[in-house]
Amino acid sequence: MDVSSIAKLSTSIAETGQRQEVNLAVLKKAQQIQASTATQLLDALPSVQGANLPPHLGNKINTTA
Template identity: 60%
Template sequence: MDVTNIAKLATSMAETGIRQEVGMTMLKRAMDIEASSAAQMIASLPQPQNLPAHLGNSINTKA
């Protein structure tokens, strides 16, 4: 290997690392936005009224 090939390889490796960091940052940002949107949707649901206290406390997982 000559010096130019080593320099090209080092540059390529650095660019790959930066691309991966940018990709991970964008993924984390998208996940934060989705979590925020889901929380807003849940908060916007109307609260049930006039239901007995025992309703809504468990989930039937055998059905």
């Protein structure tokens, strides 16, 4: 194996590692943004407590439909 080919291989491996680190950082940031957006959407939902529904609603599930 030639010294220059070893240097090229080493450089290629280092560049690949850096690209993977950057891709991972971008992925983590995208996940943080999605989590933040999901939290905002959930917080925007109206409260069910203030709906003044009858107390019997939601106590039974019709399984014979």
